[in-house]
Amino acid sequence: MSTNGDPSPLLRVGLVGAGPWARFVHAPMLAGHPGTILSAVWARRPGAAQSLAAANGTVAVTTLDALFDACDAVAFAVPPDVQAELAIRAARAGKPMLLEKPLALDLAMAERLTDAIGEAGVTSQLVLTWRYTGAVRAFLAEIAGGPPPIGGRGQFVSGSALAGPFATPWRRDFGGLFDLGPHVIDTLDAALGPVVDVRATGSAPRWATLLLEHGSGVSSSVTLSAHSAVEPTRADAEIYTEAGMVDVDASNSVGPETIRTIADEFVRTATGTPHPLDAARGLHLQRILDRAVKDLGRNR
Numbered sequence: 317m318s319t320n321g322d323p324s325p326l327l328r329v330g331l332v333g334a335g336p337w338a339r340f341v342h343a344p345m346l347a348g349h350p351g352t353i354l355s356a357v358w359a360r361r362p363g364a365a366q367s368l369a370a371a372n373g374t375v376a377v378t379t380l381d382a383l384f385d386a387c388d389a390v391a392f393a394v395p396p397d398v399q400a401e402l403a404i405r406a407a408r409a410g411k412p413m414l415l416e417k418p419l420a421l422d423l424a425m426a427e428r429l430t431d432a433i434g435e436a437g438v439t440s441q442l443v444l445t446w447r448y449t450g451a452v453r454a455f456l457a458e459i460a461g462g463p464p465p466i467g468g469r470g471q472f473v474s475g476s477a478l479a480g481p482f483a484t485p486w487r488r489d490f491g492g493l494f495d496l497g498p499h500v501i502d503t504l505d506a507a508l509g510p511v512v513d514v515r516a517t518g519s520a521p522r523w524a525t526l527l528l529e530h531g532s533g534v535s536s537s538v539t540l541s542a543h544s545a546v547e548p549t550r551a552d553a554e555i556y557t558e559a560g561m562v563d564v565d566a567s568n569s570v571g572p573e574t575i576r577t578i579a580d581e582f583v584r585t586a587t588g589t590p591h592p593l594d595a596a597r598g599l600h601l602q603r604i605l606d607r608a609v610k611d612l613g614r615n616r
């Protein structure tokens with residue numbers, strides 16, 4: 317860590333990626349947080365890295381090793397298949413890391429990454445944005461303090477894979493299940509207990525319906541699509557008990573305070589405090605996604 321003239325040390329974070337999520341979220345988050353400094357940017361497209369670095373008061377580097385030399389921790393904002401390969405290198409370089417969901421596009425790579433993180437003994441944190449919102453945290457706290465759930469449901473339906481900056485190739489092919497799915501599955505898993513079985517049906521990649529069986533003995537259902545230009549986006553979860561229902565609308569819950577919370581917690585994670593939303597959590601979600609993919613006939 318470096319003081320950079322500040323009386324309290326700043327966490328130097330290197331950013332891997334220069335795509336939309338890096339531009340809109342990671343770079344301004346890390347450059348603007350009082351506990352971090354965006355120390356360098358590396359991307360597969362050098363011109364994009366240079367533009368992003370210039371816009372956020374930092375430098376672009378030409379190799380991943382140069383990025384590791386310039387930082388204390390690494391944040392990833394790249395497609396899942398790219399993330400898995402590069403994050404293994406970050407783990408072996410001893411760098412704590414902020415990871416995107418899903419960890420990878422296939423279970424084998426997610427397992428390799430999680431193993432590398434464990435072998436290196438570095439901390440990790442997963443950007444499951446719903447779980448950093450005040451609304452979802454209050455929802456989960458209410459469920460934990462209330463009567464036992466008897467079941468639940470969740471949905472995330474949007475047009476994000478149709479057009480706009482996030483209609484990238486991997487999201488067009490996997491977006492409903494792999495990009496949107498982790499938010500809903502993770503929230504229901506946290507509310508109802510660990511998912512132990514999953515069945516899936518639908519017309520992947522355009523529509524998927526999942527039935528989740530939880531270790532607590534209850535079940536929940538999930539509806540996912542990134543191919544419907546519905547307005548507003550449907551993003552919510554409901555938990556039912558004998559006394560009634562508890563719900564949360566996550567469609568507009570992610571804002572500046574959420575981004576600040578992610579950075580606040582990553583400072584603690586990178587300095588040695590384990591985070592509950594870590595790579596192991598990501599691997600649990602990846603196993604659920606893998607079983608759903610097999611049901612949907614998209615073995616990979």
